[in-house]
Amino acid sequence: MISMEARLARLALKGDQRAFAEIVGLYQDKLYHMAYRMLNNRQEAEDAVQDTFLRVYKNLDRYDENMKFSTWIYRIATNLCIDRLRKRKPSYSLDAESNDHEGLDGYSMIPSDNxxxxxxxxxxxxxxxxxxxxxxxxxxxxxxxxxxxxxxxxxxxxxxxxxxxxxxxxxxxxxxxxxxxxxxxxxx
CATH class of the missing domain: 1.10.10.10 (Winged helix-like DNA-binding domain superfamily/Winged helix DNA-binding domain)
Structure with a gap:
């Protein structure tokens, strides 16, 4: 039986923009959280996610439906993040890092009663x-x-x-x- 994501990928490959938008909706937040944790920089994480979806869109014809779609998209995102980490210069801007700490974890921002x-x-x-x-x-x-x-x-x-x-x-x-x-x- 074909997964929902594989069906969406098939439709997107045929040019269905809503199907691709659904794929983006399913994975955008998950990929952003992963990228942010790997890169520790909000802008780079957003760029990595955007690059991931561009690469997914360009390579939908290469997606193997025998593989879980989540595995395929995570592999693309992880490789892009690893590439970004490899390309980083050893020095970094203190200003860029200091603005980035309030969002360490979106879930920690949700207040609870106790x-x-x-x-x-x-x-x-x-x-x-x-x-x-x-x-x-x-x-x-x-x-x-x-x-x-x-x-x-x-x-x-x-x-x-x-x-x-x-x-x-x-x-x-x-x-x-x-x-x-x-x-x-x-x-x-």
Whole structure:
């Protein structure tokens, strides 16, 4: 049985703009959150998502319906983010980074009844520490950690997205967790 996304991809390939708009609607936020966590820069994340949809649109004819559409689109987005990380210069603008911290996690912005300003501050500080620790991971661990714990993909899906064996994914998740544990033990 063909998935809804595969049907939309077929329709979009035939020129149905509404079908492509539906694909964008389904994946835009998910891809943005992943890209933002990988790149830690709002503008770059938005650009990466836009580039992803351009690449998807241009390559719809190459989509294999035997593969999950989500795996295909995540692979494109992840590769574009990795390319951006590789191209980055070692120095960065402090101004660009300082404006970007209020949106570390959209879900943390949603108030709940039992949160106080003090608990919000503490939670925010812990989240910032965790995000900074994730940012210090080597790219090969950072990518799998983001896909596993922030995008909640299975080990098999990560293997499909990154085109690597599940055993390699497991190893990188384990080493990434160890790296984070050591970093956070020093920080917290």
């Amino acid at each position: 949160r106080t300003p003090e608990s919000e501050t503490l939670l925010s500080e812990v989240q910032q520490t965790i995000h900074k620790a994730i940012d210090t991971l080597p790219a090969k661990y950072k990518t799998v950690m983001i896909l596993r714990y922030l995008q909640e993909l299975s080990l098999q899906e990560i293997g499909d997205v990154l085109d690597m064996p599940v055993t390699t994914v497991k190893t990188r998740v384990h080493r990434g967790r160890e790296f984070l544990r050591k970093r956070l033990d020093r920080e917290l």
